[in-house]
Amino acid sequence: MARVLLKNVVKKFGNVVAVNHVNLEVKDREFMILLGPSGCGKSTTLRLIAGLETPDEGEIWIGDRLINDIDPTKRNVAMVFQSYALYPHMTVYQNIEFPLKMSRVPKNERRRRVIEAARFLGIEDLLNRYPKQLSGGQQQRVALARAIVREPEVFLLDEPLSNLDAKLRVKMRFELRHLLHDELKVTTIYVTHDQVEAMTMADRIAVMNQGRIMQIGTPVEVFEKPANMFVAGFIGVPPMNFFYGSLVSRGKELVLDTGGLEINIPNSYTKSLQEYVGREIVMGIRPQEITIHTEPIEYAYPGKIIGYEPLGTELYIHFTIDEKTDYVAVVKQRLAINLGQQIYWRPSPSKLYFFDKKTGNAIY
Amino acid sequence: MNEATKRNLLKALWIVFVYIILTMFAFIYLSPFIRSFVASFMTWEQASKYPPEWIPHPFTIENYLKLFRLELFPRWIMNSALYAGLIVAGNIIFSSMAGYAFARLEFPGRDALFSALLALLMIPIFVTLVPNYIIIYKLGLIDNIIGLALLSLANVSSIFLMRQYFLSLPQEVFDAARLDGCGPIKAFFYIALPLAKPALGAVAVYQFLGAWNAFLGPLVFLRSPENFTLPVGLSFAFQRSMWTEYTPIIAGSLVAAAPTIILFIGLNKYLIRGIVIQAGKG
Numbered sequence: 001m002a003r004v005l006l007k008n009v010v011k012k013f014g015n016v017v018a019v020n021h022v023n024l025e026v027k028d029r030e031f032m033i034l035l036g037p038s039g040c041g042k043s044t045t046l047r048l049i050a051g052l053e054t055p056d057e058g059e060i061w062i063g064d065r066l067i068n069d070i071d072p073t074k075r076n077v078a079m080v081f082q083s084y085a086l087y088p089h090m091t092v093y094q095n096i097e098f099p100l101k102m103s104r105v106p107k108n109e110r111r112r113r114v115i116e117a118a119r120f121l122g123i124e125d126l127l128n129r130y131p132k133q134l135s136g137g138q139q140q141r142v143a144l145a146r147a148i149v150r151e152p153e154v155f156l157l158d159e160p161l162s163n164l165d166a167k168l169r170v171k172m173r174f175e176l177r178h179l180l181h182d183e184l185k186v187t188t189i190y191v192t193h194d195q196v197e198a199m200t201m202a203d204r205i206a207v208m209n210q211g212r213i214m215q216i217g218t219p220v221e222v223f224e225k226p227a228n229m230f231v232a233g234f235i236g237v238p239p240m241n242f243f244y245g246s247l248v249s250r251g252k253e254l255v256l257d258t259g260g261l262e263i264n265i266p267n268s269y270t271k272s273l274q275e276y277v278g279r280e281i282v283m284g285i286r287p288q289e290i291t292i293h294t295e296p297i298e299y300a301y302p303g304k305i306i307g308y309e310p311l312g313t314e315l316y317i318h319f320t321i322d323e324k325t326d327y328v329a330v331v332k333q334r335l336a337i338n339l340g341q342q343i344y345w346r347p348s349p350s351k352l353y354f355f356d357k358k359t360g361n362a363i364y
Numbered sequence: 365m366n367e368a369t370k371r372n373l374l375k376a377l378w379i380v381f382v383y384i385i386l387t388m389f390a391f392i393y394l395s396p397f398i399r400s401f402v403a404s405f406m407t408w409e410q411a412s413k414y415p416p417e418w419i420p421h422p423f424t425i426e427n428y429l430k431l432f433r434l435e436l437f438p439r440w441i442m443n444s445a446l447y448a449g450l451i452v453a454g455n456i457i458f459s460s461m462a463g464y465a466f467a468r469l470e471f472p473g474r475d476a477l478f479s480a481l482l483a484l485l486m487i488p489i490f491v492t493l494v495p496n497y498i499i500i501y502k503l504g505l506i507d508n509i510i511g512l513a514l515l516s517l518a519n520v521s522s523i524f525l526m527r528q529y530f531l532s533l534p535q536e537v538f539d540a541a542r543l544d545g546c547g548p549i550k551a552f553f554y555i556a557l558p559l560a561k562p563a564l565g566a567v568a569v570y571q572f573l574g575a576w577n578a579f580l581g582p583l584v585f586l587r588s589p590e591n592f593t594l595p596v597g598l599s600f601a602f603q604r605s606m607w608t609e610y611t612p613i614i615a616g617s618l619v620a621a622a623p624t625i626i627l628f629i630g631l632n633k634y635l636i637r638g639i640v641i642q643a644g645k646g
Contacts, residue, residue, distance in 0.1 A: 079543050087541075146544075
């Protein structure tokens with residue numbers, strides 16, 4: 001079992017900086033998720049830890065070993081790939097056995113460990129089949145068995161669920177975490193672009209964008225206290241609404257002047273926002289924190305409905321205040337609304353986020 | 365006649381028409397073979413008549429008997445088999461290794477080297493015939509099947525085919541092998557080679573056909589009749605000073621073609637796949 005540490009790691013491909021000064025500490029037995037849009041450098045980071053890529057700068061540590069120049073085989077890491085990367089010409093048994101065979105484990109010992117791993121994942125009936133005879137979910141179990149049979153210190157998973165259908169994905173999400181975190185208790189680094197996976201599985205999430213780590217924190221932390229606009233916009237479905245404007249003082253009160261609309265800012269934010277008076281800021285509100293009213297009420301602002309998506313349990317209402325920007329509110333109650341209708345939307349006063357427009361960083 | 369039967373009739377007529385055209389083309393392509401087959405049962409006198417006759421009269425198997433009366437005929441078949449066998453083995457070993465290196469290993473100058481290799485395809489074999497002769501001569505391997513085979517143990521198109529095939533295998537499988545403890549050599553033997561069976565089959569079939577039918581190389585590099593391959597031996601045996609007795613050569617060619625025809629019928633799946641591989645990503 002081991003801790004994984006990345007210090008100032010940089011990886012370039014030609015002129016593209018795929019991983020840009022990444023610092024990351026994954027604690028022993030922690031389930032860490034690297035989350036970000038495609039091309040953000042999360043898979044490259046994983047491949048750097050695996051040893052499939054070499055860093056241009058920085059240090060990578062596993063436990064107390066500096067592994068920059070250590071061969072991937074000797075790093076004691078196992079990886080599960082997005083396509084599972086099973087060897088098509090080998091049976092399930094041979095697939096699971098392969099890493100042991102390569103490290104010259106004696107035959108009896110190999111047999112014992114293969115069967116143990118297969119039993120652990122419930123695939124002992126499939127040992128004589130070939131990968132192409134298996135379903136996606138079964139293939140994935142074989143890939144996992146091949147990884148755990150080596151008893152690695154660190155588990156690396158690269159979007160392991162993205163090739164499964166939606167229903168199986170939800171099931172495997174739960175199983176995977178249980179298996180790796182609760183049963184095997186192995187340090188796990190898991191790459192995904194799916195924020196729901198990240199929220200439900202991770203001990204901590206490292207949100208990445210353009211090769212940099214934007215924020216590291218528990219799922220609750222990144223959701224409730226996003227460090228910047230990127231994290232705020234990336235985590236949460238539907239994404240957070242952003243209102244751009246300048247912060248203006250009206251007597252004792254602060255308001256956000258969006259150009260056509262002045263939004264009152266509750267007093268509880270006055271202190272942290274004081275130094276931004278007269279500057280451009282961004283106000284963020286999650287769609288779940290907006291209520292929609294058909295009649296004007298206090299602290300509600302006019303808007304026009306431009307679309308709605310009924311999801312059964314809830315309703316996504318798209319509205320605009322300037323005929324340009326699309327904002328979303330999620331409401332639970334059944335509303336009789338029509339396209340183009342005038343409504344009044346009211347942000348929940350305690351759930352507002354503010355960001356410096358220039359840097360994108362959150363203001364707390 | 366209603367619409368439906370009219371349409372069916374037109375369709376049937378169209379099919380008949382297409383089949384007539386296809387049969388005509390098939391006949392055009394097959395006619396040299398049919399001609400050889402018929403002529404192999406004719407006397408030389410009848411076979412050389414103009415306009416050509418198509419029915420052997422008198423019917424004779426003398427041409428085949430002549431063939432089997434040749435003392436060296438079995439020897440030539442053995443020589444051809446040895447030559448083809450060496451070339452197939454050489455190509456499987458060397459082209460797969462070279463193709464793997466070009467597809468999967470990173471080394472300085474790899475792409476330049478590969479382009480240079482491809483450029484070799486543009487050079488006609490007649491250009492390299494003399495230099496090759498000198499090399500083989502200096503090695504003391506003239507008039508030696510092994511010396512001749514040496515020239516063809518690796519082949520640009522085989523290397524190209526193998527490279528394309530290795531490129532088409534998913535990178536993640538090789539990444540997985542690397543993490544599982546395979547260096548480039550183990551990955552070649554445990555992963556790449558077993559997965560390359562279809563491509564190896566295609567290489568083997570192509571090279572066998574080429575070697576079995578080869579004429580120019582054996583003609584230039586081999587001297588003693590007992591070292592000849594079948595195609596060279598046949599033309600040697602029936603070439604008189606002023607004329608060539610073609611009917612036994614035709615019979616011999618048919619006998620010689622038998623293995624390649626059998627091979628083609630049995631393995632045309634691989635041949636087609638080989639073409640598909642080469643047409644794949646480049």
